[in-house]
Amino acid sequence: MAVKSAERVLRIFELLESSSDGLTNKDISERLNYAPSSTIALLQTMAENGYLIADEQKKYSLGGKLVSLGAVAASRFDIGRMATPYLKHLMQTLGETCFLGVLSQGEIVYIAKENCERTINTNAQIGSRKPVYCTGLGKAFLSFLPPEESRDIMNGLDFKAFTENTVRNKEELRKQLQEFRLQGYAIDDQEIEEGLWCLAVPVYDGYHRMVAAISVSGPKARMIDKKELIAGEMLKAGKTLSRELGYQKEEK
Missing domain, CATH: 1.10.10.10 (Winged helix-like DNA-binding domain superfamily/Winged helix DNA-binding domain)
Incomplete structure (x- = not known):
């Protein structure tokens, strides 16, 4: 009471x-x-x-x-610890592997993972680093960071193809980011690993800074079949975790 x-x-x-x-x-x-x-x-x-x-x-x-x-x-603040219940819930609800990543020196660092045995193997492990331009987590940062920060990161990118689907240049990436901003989440469609489809959403803190992103990854065919469920659950989790970190959306 x-x-x-x-x-x-x-x-x-x-x-x-x-x-x-x-x-x-x-x-x-x-x-x-x-x-x-x-x-x-x-x-x-x-x-x-x-x-x-x-x-x-x-x-x-x-x-x-x-x-x-x-x-x-x-x-005492530990975003990995605070995010773990959300990742576990998402993994159980969606039946796919979920990650938490942060931005470090222009790359994504994976700091938490909840593995689902049903999904395909991925080389993304806790502590590993991946490029921002071809991962769901990285594209979430490029989409939802302040424009000047995103632009500075993009200016330092060296595009390397990991699969035939990897984004090849800044212009192609900018078009993707524009779409991601409108829909509220970012997509990696087999760009970092063949067959792997990923959806990622931003996480904000009480200072209105994007401090992390959470993602879910799995085989493309299975993920597309439940894309609406995935997007809804991921957006809800990102907003709830952000509120727990002190974020309050400013009214326009």
């Missing part, structure tokens, strides 16, 4: 997060529709314990105690 005072404290933190100049008790009360008398008691208690600070104009801002707590949380 939700505790009203705890919820109010959390709403105050969230409001002050987006208010760099601080807010008065009146400002906070009006924006959150709280009674000023009860709000000031919360603000004073939070300030006394270091979670807020108040300036000479009685404007409240986030306090130093939150910095230390955030540093501890960051030091």
Whole structure:
């Protein structure tokens, strides 16, 4: 059961997060529709314990105690561990092998994997590195990173053909990325390994940065037969994991 005072404290933190100049008790009360008398008691208690600070104009801002707590949380943060339940669920639901990858020096590094015995063997193992231009995970990064970051990575690419389906040049890749951005996920259609079809989605953190991607891979014929299911489950998992990492989509 939700505790009203705890919820109010959390709403105050969230409001002050987006208010760099601080807010008065009146400002906070009006924006959150709280009674000023009860709000000031919360603000004073939070300030006394270091979670807020108040300036000479009685404007409240986030306090130093939150910095230390955030540093501890960051030091314990392990995206691989947090993603594992999602990968397991996807593997069991889709019946295919699932991966988590991050971007490192212009390449994809696989940091988690949930293997399905039904799928074809793949040489993508935890710790291995793969190109960004011909893997689902890599194309997800190129599609959903800020445009300038994606452009910088693409400028350093050296296109090598792994199969007859491997994308050959920047122009062909740009056309793919434009489509991927519209649909919300990226595809590797037998570009890194023959017969292997992969779908990947982005994962964001609380700073609205793309920090990882998750993918599912399997034999093309089997994957195409259930593409709608795969896309739906992968998009849902990517959004839910992102929310767990603190991401909140900005309203336009």
